[in-house]
Amino acid sequence: MATVCAVIASTHHPFxxxxxxxxxxxxxxxxxxxxxxxxxxxxxxxxxxxxxxVMVGSDHFHQLWLDNMPQxxxxxxxxxxxxxxxxxxxxxxxxxxxxxxxxxxxxxxRKGLDSGFDLAFSNELRIDHSITCPIIALRPEADLPIVPIxxxxxxxxxxxxxxxxxxxxxxxxxxxxxxxxxxxxxxxxGHLSLELGGPRQFGDHGPDPEFDRRAxxxxxxxxFEGCLSHVTLDSLHLPGNATHGFMxxxxxxxxxxxxxxxxxxxxxxxxxxxxxxxxxxxEGNLA
Amino acid sequence: MSKYLLNKFLFTVDRDPxxxxxxxxxxxxxxxxxxxxxxxxxxxxxxEERSTWLQFDDVERSALAAQDxxxxxxxxxxxxxxLTLFIAMFERDHEPLGFQKEYALxxxxxEMPYPDIxx
Numbered sequence: 578m579a580t581v582c583a584v585i586a587s588t589h590h591p592f593x594x595x596x597x598x599x600x601x602x603x604x605x606x607x608x609x610x611x612x613x614x615x616x617x618x619x620x621x622x623x624x625x626x627x628x629x630x631v632m633v634g635s636d637h638f639h640q641l642w643l644d645n646m647p648q649x650x651x652x653x654x655x656x657x658x659x660x661x662x663x664x665x666x667x668x669x670x671x672x673x674x675x676x677x678x679x680x681x682x683x684x685x686x687r688k689g690l691d692s693g694f695d696l697a698f699s700n701e702l703r704i705d706h707s708i709t710c711p712i713i714a715l716r717p718e719a720d721l722p723i724v725p726i727x728x729x730x731x732x733x734x735x736x737x738x739x740x741x742x743x744x745x746x747x748x749x750x751x752x753x754x755x756x757x758x759x760x761x762x763x764x765x766x767g768h769l770s771l772e773l774g775g776p777r778q779f780g781d782h783g784p785d786p787e788f789d790r791r792a793x794x795x796x797x798x799x800x801f802e803g804c805l806s807h808v809t810l811d812s813l814h815l816p817g818n819a820t821h822g823f824m825x826x827x828x829x830x831x832x833x834x835x836x837x838x839x840x841x842x843x844x845x846x847x848x849x850x851x852x853x854x855x856x857x858x859x860e861g862n863l864a
Numbered sequence: 865m866s867k868y869l870l871n872k873f874l875f876t877v878d879r880d881p882x883x884x885x886x887x888x889x890x891x892x893x894x895x896x897x898x899x900x901x902x903x904x905x906x907x908x909x910x911x912e913e914r915s916t917w918l919q920f921d922d923v924e925r926s927a928l929a930a931q932d933x934x935x936x937x938x939x940x941x942x943x944x945x946x947l948t949l950f951i952a953m954f955e956r957d958h959e960p961l962g963f964q965k966e967y968a969l970x971x972x973x974x975e976m977p978y979p980d981i982x983x
Contacts, residue, residue, distance in 0.1 A: 772914025
């Protein structure tokens with residue numbers, strides 16, 4: 578059977594690529610510290626020696642649109658082209674092509690459908706920065722096959738927060754029932770408090786540092802109860818109008834398991850957002 | 865009122881480099897052309913199989929023609945779509961992050977709960 582060799586959850590900041598590659602007067606003052614933290618975070622994936630990456634993210638109105646909006650979708654394709662014109666325009670992100678692990682996609686779809694998750698699928702999916710940012714941060718060689726899982730944290734009505742945790746738990750169990758002796762890392766990205774297109778955007782810190790502090794504690798300790806007792810679809814509006822992306826962190830808490838303490842935790846207080854990086858090693862602490 | 869159609873305008877313009885420039889330079893003409901020719905195009909279908917019922921109301925049409933992102937926020941257009949397109953059109957006219965900070969200031973009168981964006 579397959580092994581979940583690492584569970585990784587992080588923010589995805591589309592400015593990282595440009596900040597980390599900028600030189601001279603164009604290099605922002607926070608770039609060196611940010612790069613240092615990303616290199617340390619990258620090592621937590623490298624150390625787990627994965628063969629396959631299951632990547633959890635959310636399409637930002639690129640391929641998925643309001644005329645046909647899935648709640649949870651798994652890509653099942655031999656390849657995934659990546660990044661879109663408006664991401665190149667705004668963030669300078671490069672185009673990429675990633676190989677797909679199509680047999681694991683098929684396994685997750687079948688097992689998911691048989692266990693209470695009516696998953697949508699796509700046989701031709703161009704992925705966006707919610708998946709390519711962690712590739713750039715954690716595996717810039719982009720040399721491992723992936724299975725993309727998209728969640729709707731963007732276009733209401735959204736699934737309930739507990740559903741994200743439940744899907745994460747199911748994904749963990751389904752990977753561990755995949756009859757291939759391969760090492761699978763599950764990597765998911767979301768947000769802490771975040772405001773986009775509203776009055777609290779682009780401040781000196783994330784819009785709600787107190788929410789961020791509590792959220793980091795919930796994630797780092799696998800505290801499902803604390804998280805679910807504070808987080809509702811309505812309450813997530815309060816820390817910032819794009820904070821529903823926190824539910825992708827909740828999905829990753831589900832993958833890691835209840836009360837499972839992260840083996841690696843780091844944060845970076847940037848303008849605009851709090852960045853946060855977590856790694857769990859289900860086989861034992863490699864950190 | 866159609867938040868969906870506002871979003872469809874923002875979405876389809878944002879993904880087309882020529883339309884981004886056209887909307888920046890000729891907003892009213894672009895909105896009028898788009899409503900006449902594009903509003904009822906189903907994005908994944910051939911042109912003969914169009915919708916028949918989508919149109920802006922006067923307030924929506926005026927907000928788009930005036931490039932009034934504060935009004936679009938009030939009307940419940942998706943803030944990510946509005947922000948992304950308006951950065952594409954106007955960030956170039958400001959110092960780094962200057963447009964984004966001005967955008968926030970101009971929305972400062974909005975308190976929680978913000979206008980509903982559900983479609």
